[in-house]
Amino acid sequence: MSDKLLDISIRHTLQTAHGILPMEVSLRAEKGSIVAITGPSGAGKTTLLRQIAGLVIPDFGHIKFGNVIWQNTDNKIFQSPQLRNIGFVFQDYALFPHLSVRENLLFALKKGDNEDIVDELLTSVELTQLADRKPHQLSGGQQQRVALARALVRKPDLLLLDEPLSSLDHRMRLHLQEYLLKLQKYLGFTMLIVTHDLGEIFRMANQVFVLENGKISKQGSPSEVYLPENENNDQLAIYGEVLSCTIMDDHLIISALIQQSVRKIKLPLHWHSEMLPGRSFVLRYSMDIPQIELIS
């Protein structure tokens, strides 16, 4: 088996507000890959991450990480969450309320490990000034950054992130996406990230799994999932109408009406003659055109 391949094949019964929903997921992620898990609310995304972390036991199936079996219901193998070298950030952040920011990070450190990593992480998530504050003295976005830093303290083999950047403003989201990408390259961990943000998926993920009603409905690279060859598939494009257009830092910033909401898009400057107020447009969202960015 390949080194540290994450190999999951599970079945589980989800207890939803509308009754029972069978969940059935098979997923493989190579070491060092970044996998986005997306899909509608209630599809089972958080449950899947909790199963991988060992916090929910699936009814049937296995979860393997390289040669180590974390879970196998056939022969009742179960490795506790503490033994899986996983960092996770869940939606509730789960910070210790009585500990300061720094103490929350120190608590996650292995005995005997160098404490320098705590200061490095605090700097990276721009929280050095707030290191002595308690979680309740922080904003939601700041708590999210503490949770992210804490998840990285032990240099995990696998990082599980449940909408980890959702409470952050655009600048901080981009900053942390870049930081995570850099850190991932350096440390080589595998990352599973639950996100609804198309920009985040294209910027970060090698693979996307779309989970709907407990099952994977689509999978592939971001381009394969969102930009299929079929021209008639309306998922491949963003339709909109230009409201206004300004030039900023050698880019065109378009305010546009997209699916009944006002969004901002950053485009290469040479598009200025096309994107005039009042015009409709179809934008292909693609890794091949990295200058195109959906800002908000």
Ligand SMILES: Nc1ncnc2c1ncn2[C@@H]1O[C@H](COP(=O)(O)OP(=O)(O)OP(=O)(O)O)[C@@H](O)[C@H]1O
């Ligand atoms: N341990 C569990 N066992 C069975 N069912 C569960 C369990 N945990 C959650 N559920 C139910 O499974 C469904 C899916 O929940 P889950 O939180 O995994 O969805 P999600 O895709 O992450 O949604 P969201 O995007 O809103 O966070 C919900 O109806 C939930 O009540």
